[in-house]
Amino acid sequence: MRQPLFCLLAYLVLMSKEIYPKYDIVVIGLGAVGSATLFKLSKSGKRVLGIDRFEPPHTMGSSHGESRITRLAVGEGEDYVALAKRSHQIWKEIEAETGVQIMTTTSGVLLDSGMQPWGKHGSEGFWQRTVSFAKSQEVKHEILDSNSFRARFPAFNLEPTGHAYLEFDAGYLRPELAIQTQLELAGKNGAELWFNSPVEELSKSGKDVLIRNEKGEILAKKVLISAGGWIKDFLPDSEKPRFQICRQVLHWLEIENGAIDWTKYPVWMWGFGANPEDFIYGFPSLDGKTVKIGSESFIDDEHPDFLNRIVSAEEQDLFWKEKVNGKILGLKPNVVQSVVCFYTVTKDARFVIEPLDGMPNVMIVSACSGHGFKHSAALGEQLAKMLTEE
Numbered sequence: 373m374r375q376p377l378f379c380l381l382a383y384l385v386l387m388s389k390e391i392y393p394k395y396d397i398v399v400i401g402l403g404a405v406g407s408a409t410l411f412k413l414s415k416s417g418k419r420v421l422g423i424d425r426f427e428p429p430h431t432m433g434s435s436h437g438e439s440r441i442t443r444l445a446v447g448e449g450e451d452y453v454a455l456a457k458r459s460h461q462i463w464k465e466i467e468a469e470t471g472v473q474i475m476t477t478t479s480g481v482l483l484d485s486g487m488q489p490w491g492k493h494g495s496e497g498f499w500q501r502t503v504s505f506a507k508s509q510e511v512k513h514e515i516l517d518s519n520s521f522r523a524r525f526p527a528f529n530l531e532p533t534g535h536a537y538l539e540f541d542a543g544y545l546r547p548e549l550a551i552q553t554q555l556e557l558a559g560k561n562g563a564e565l566w567f568n569s570p571v572e573e574l575s576k577s578g579k580d581v582l583i584r585n586e587k588g589e590i591l592a593k594k595v596l597i598s599a600g601g602w603i604k605d606f607l608p609d610s611e612k613p614r615f616q617i618c619r620q621v622l623h624w625l626e627i628e629n630g631a632i633d634w635t636k637y638p639v640w641m642w643g644f645g646a647n648p649e650d651f652i653y654g655f656p657s658l659d660g661k662t663v664k665i666g667s668e669s670f671i672d673d674e675h676p677d678f679l680n681r682i683v684s685a686e687e688q689d690l691f692w693k694e695k696v697n698g699k700i701l702g703l704k705p706n707v708v709q710s711v712v713c714f715y716t717v718t719k720d721a722r723f724v725i726e727p728l729d730g731m732p733n734v735m736i737v738s739a740c741s742g743h744g745f746k747h748s749a750a751l752g753e754q755l756a757k758m759l760t761e762e
């Protein structure tokens with residue numbers, strides 16, 4: 373009689389281990405920030421798991437669409453400059469380890485039409501702030517008046533009142549490649565990865581966190597929620613309005629034959645009016661046929677699930693007429709492709725890194741407001757450090 377009872381007990385203990393595998397650290401959301409954090413955590417010797425609701429890199433979050441600008445004199449805040457500089461080092465380290473090219477240095481320009489003061493991402497006087505941070509943080513740059521700028525880059529019809537900041541070490545990142553490469557490296561280092569597996573609920577279980585998703589339940593000593601716009605799913609109702617979900621559209625426009633060699637152009641951003649939407653940015657041509665250009669929009673759609681993911685011909689036409697026509701030369705008026713993405717925006721456009729209310733071993737991170745990708749590598753490194761410290 374004793375033996376079957378012992379076997380039953382042993383079976384139950386084993387089963388409970390099966391049902392609740394325990395990890396040191398679980399990262400929920402493997403986009404820009406989550407993949408960078410998991411990569412760094414995978415070197416810590418801890419048992420780590422990364423979970424995503426889709427299969428990253430994917431096109432449902434904030435980290436798709438071919439390219440992201442990276443720049444060092446970050447007008448959003450001087451304290452971000454060190455983060456951007458460290459991220460450049462990390463991208464280079466990853467490139468050396470894998471042979472994958474994530475970052476391309478093209479130089480970058482920030483244009484100011486010079487007619488009205490304008491802010492960006494919560495920072496008034498964005499152009500002046502950028503110049504001032506470049507000087508104080510020793511970022512290599514040059515200031516050009518409108519004439520000398522247009523002589524060098526004839527595609528930009530900058531007003532005579534305008535001026536340009538040119539940063540030599542700016543360029544673009546390949547977001548999908550960055551995420552994929554960091555997840556592959558994390559996997560090689562022993563991190564476990566669960567894809568297509570949305571986390572449904574977190575709760576306390578003694579000192580640990582119980583994580584529930586459709587694959588079952590697991591325990592973690594510490595958790596990072598890097599779920600992008602879905603961060604709202606983990607917050608109480610009173611906290612949700614802190615994060616606005618703002619639809620953004622990227623457009624690819626066809627190059628006019630022979631006019632300008634867009635493959636040799638820098639990345640660029642242009643503020644031309646007082647409204648936050650009076651802003652465009654773009655990239656050199658990656659295929660020699662098209663150029664990607666975006667603007668910004670700050671209408672709150674409340675949740676990623678409510679986004680209109682379709683771009684109509686009227687919307688494309690309006691983009692050309694209101695944002696590009698007359699400003700950028702050497703492009704045809706036809707938009708050949710458009711992609712919807714979204715920003716997760718806070719009031720002051722700064723990142724949020726804090727414990728989840730009532731759960732001190734769960735950290736939330738939101739690399740917000742349209743300027744997070746360039747910082748994600750260094751941010752991931754810092755988060756990994758915080759999560760591995762006792």
Ligand SMILES: Cc1cc2nc3c(=O)[nH]c(=O)nc-3n(C[C@H](O)[C@H](O)[C@H](O)COP(=O)(O)OP(=O)(O)OC[C@H]3O[C@@H](n4cnc5c(N)ncnc54)[C@H](O)[C@@H]3O)c2cc1C
Pocket residue numbers: 400401402403404405406423424425426428432433434435437439440441442569570571572598599600601602603605620621622666713714715738739740741742743744745746747
């Ligand atoms: C159009 C556009 C242009 C931009 N341009 C620039 C730029 O030029 N330079 C720059 O530095 N930044 C730029 N940004 C901002 C930058 O891309 C974002 O700040 C950054 O990509 C956000 O990364 P993230 O990890 O926070 O979110 P995401 O990359 O969206 O990752 C969140 C992940 O969490 C997963 N997830 C969500 N809920 C769950 C759940 N319940 N369970 C498991 N997984 C979950 C999602 O599937 C997703 O993979 C731009 C953003 C957009 C949209």
